[in-house]
Amino acid sequence: MQLLVVTGAGVSAASGIPLFRVGADAVWAKDTTEMGTSGFFRQAPVAQWRWYQERFRSASTARPNAAHFALARLEEAVPDFLLVTQNIDKLHEEAGSRKLVKVHGSADRVRCSKVGCKNAAPSGSLAKSDFDADFQRFSDDPRRETLPSCPACGALLRPHVLWFDETYTEHDSYQFGRVAEFASAATDIYFIGTTLQVGVCAMVLEQGTRRARPAQVTVVDPDPRVEHLQLAMRWSGLPDVRVDTVKAKAEKFLPRLVRELGR
Numbered sequence: 096m097q098l099l100v101v102t103g104a105g106v107s108a109a110s111g112i113p114l115f116r117v118g119a120d121a122v123w124a125k126d127t128t129e130m131g132t133s134g135f136f137r138q139a140p141v142a143q144w145r146w147y148q149e150r151f152r153s154a155s156t157a158r159p160n161a162a163h164f165a166l167a168r169l170e171e172a173v174p175d176f177l178l179v180t181q182n183i184d185k186l187h188e189e190a191g192s193r194k195l196v197k198v199h200g201s202a203d204r205v206r207c208s209k210v211g212c213k214n215a216a217p218s219g220s221l222a223k224s225d226f227d228a229d230f231q232r233f234s235d236d237p238r239r240e241t242l243p244s245c246p247a248c249g250a251l252l253r254p255h256v257l258w259f260d261e262t263y264t265e266h267d268s269y270q271f272g273r274v275a276e277f278a279s280a281a282t283d284i285y286f287i288g289t290t291l292q293v294g295v296c297a298m299v300l301e302q303g304t305r306r307a308r309p310a311q312v313t314v315v316d317p318d319p320r321v322e323h324l325q326l327a328m329r330w331s332g333l334p335d336v337r338v339d340t341v342k343a344k345a346e347k348f349l350p351r352l353v354r355e356l357g358r
């Protein structure tokens with residue numbers, strides 16, 4: 096068995112981190128996809144950093160839930176394993192996951208906004224905690240002049256996250272190539288707690304199914320949105336692939352899966 100698990104915001108929901116695209120608390124629904132862009136950063140870096148500060152604050156007090164711990168145990172039970180998360184929180188790492196790709200970046204890191212700087216894309220990033228004092232100064236007096244800047248070149252720091260108007264290949268740490276390679280050989284693929292609307296899901300599905308022996312694909316969600324996957328498949332010119340659905344919350348389903356695989 097070569098097992099690939101892709102997780103989305105639904106996995107962190109039980110830890111109190113708001114969902115991105117579904118429900119009244121949805122982050123993107125409230126703030127629109129406009130704020131999570133490099134265009135918005137260039138236009139209004141003060142407003143964007145204040146918005147991120149607010150989001151990161153709610154994430155910093157969150158603790159892993161049963162879904163995160165079950166995935167860490169799954170990694171021990173299945174030698175050929177990779178966890179790919181769309182979440183930028185630290186909950187998978189805190190629960191003990193190590194074979195982990197954070198394909199949308201990480202809230203605990205920042206990077207220089209000036210491409211070509213050693214602290215910028217395609218491979219540079221910095222621990223956000225090294226700039227705690229700078230971010231505190233900015234929070235106390237939020238204006239352009241107090242925005243934290245790159246220690247190497249003086250350009251503004253930006254969050255180390257994938258924005259809506261950027262691509263997965265923008266930064267090496269998103270490890271898109273590693274994910275594609277693993278997906279192309281996976282025997283089992285689980286999409287858990289994701290609305291399947293982001294590019295990585297379409298790519299994983301294409302790699303996992305466009306071959307003689309396609310992977311077994313399972314979507315686990317309280318409200319599985321398989322139509323999004325089918326749409327993505329049609330866009331990619333893929334034939335209809337059989338996808339199993341499990342209507343369940345991640346924190347209920349995953350401990351069960353670990354027990355089954357352990358038998």
Ligand SMILES: [Zn+2]
Pocket residue numbers: 207208209212213214215245246247248249250
């Ligand atoms: Zn720089």
